[in-house]
Amino acid sequence: MSKSENVDNFHTNWSKTVEGTLVMxxxxxxxxxxxxxxxxxxxxxxxxxxxxxxSNSIEQIKEQTAKFLSGASDYDNVTIILNNLENITRDNNKLRSGDLNASSDILNEIAKYITNHTEELSVDQLEIFGSLCDNLLHERNHQSWGELNNEGSAGVTSLVSAVTEYNDAFDEVIDGEFSFVVAKENVVMEVGKTSSDEITVPNRLTPSDSWISDSATEIKLKKNICSGLTGYSSTFYRNISHLFPEYLLQNGDIRPFNGSYGVNSIIAEFTVHGTTCSDYTLIIKFDHLLENYSKPLCGHWDFSAP
Structure with missing residues (x-):
């Protein structure tokens, strides 16, 4: 075995060993x-x-988060934790799969906390949250996300679940007509409330040079008989399609892709809150990334799936 085969991308030297052996x-x-x-x-x-x-720095933030949630921290809000983690993960070429796992765990804990402490939410915090997710989803980390996928971990699903729960919490603090968009290189997030009879995300009425402007993917809610304000949140993910667990859940059965299926669009998430509608229409349109796919079907990403 050559020397190049013994040293990996993180400069770990794997010495020669007996075949059929797990080395630690x-x-x-x-x-x-x-x-x-x-x-x-x-x-x-x-x-x-x-x-x-x-990494020692992310492990420290994980410990700080646990202390904060238990009431034993000197921090007075979660924005400090998010900002520290965003700084560490920005332009970081050394994040390993354990860092991605730990960061996702931190975001999930914060999302759960925020759900019960919505008074701490702010648009500035949402901007930091979006930047942090953008850092973690950067292409330089895709190999590590793939490793988690191969290990049977929840992988990127855990991060996406945290984003959805965090964004949903904004419905509790928005009182009137409002819309706020966080547009990053790898993710576009929007939260808002409106009395309009039609909600379309992404919001193409707002000028943007974001990548989402070039995609035909959109979700449109048409309200026919509704009352009051409708809260909503949406997230579009640019480049995580190939990071999905490669199996389908059909009629309760798990079916591996086996090369027969592939995700051929960006990933979109949309949630509606706090409205009374007796008649509405939801139109979802996906723009295909590649042309050489046949028999397209729409799939739902179940965060609770094994």
């Missing part, structure tokens, strides 16, 4: 935990597993 080594650099790698029976290494490697 301490995480290199400023990291806690252990990395593992399996040497197959043919003498070839599989992809390293860094899901248990967490």
């Amino acid at each position: 080594v301490a995480c290199t650099g400023e990291y806690t935990g252990n990395a593992s790698r399996y040497c197959r029976s043919d003498g070839k290494w599989e992809v390293p597993n860094y899901s248990k490697c967490i």
Whole structure:
């Protein structure tokens, strides 16, 4: 086995070992935990597993988050935690799959906290939250997200679930007509309330040079008989289609893709809140990313799926 095969992208040196062996080594650099790698029976290494490697800085934020949620922290709001994590993950080429897992866990904990403490929400905080998610979803981290997928982890699903729960909390604090958009390189988030008979996301009435402006994907709610304000939240993800767990849930059965299926659009999420409608129409339109697909079907991403 050549030397180049023994040193991976994170400069971990995997020494020669017996075939059919799972090797564990301490995480290199400023990291806690252990990395593992399996040497197959043919003498070839599989992809390293860094899901248990967490940088010291993110581990510290994880501990700070736990203290804050227990009331034992000096921090007086979650914005400080979000801002610190955003700073660490911005332009960071060294994030490992364990960092992505830990960051997703932090965001899920914060989203749950915010749901019960909506007084701490602000548009500035939403901007930071969006920037943080954008950092984590950057293409430089796709290999690590893929590793989590291969390990059977919830992977990027955990992050998307946190985004949805966090955005939904804004419905409790918006009192009147309002719309706010966070447009980033990899994600576009919008929260708002309106009395209009029609809601269309993304909002194409607002001039934008965002990538979402070039996509025909949109979700439109037409209200025929409704009363009061309608709250809504939406998120569009530019480049995570290939990070899906590659199986379908059909009639309660799990069916692997086996090369027969693929996700051929950007990912869109839309939630409606707090309105009384006896008659409405929801129109969802997806713009295909590639042309060489046949027999298209629409799928629903179930966050609670195994």
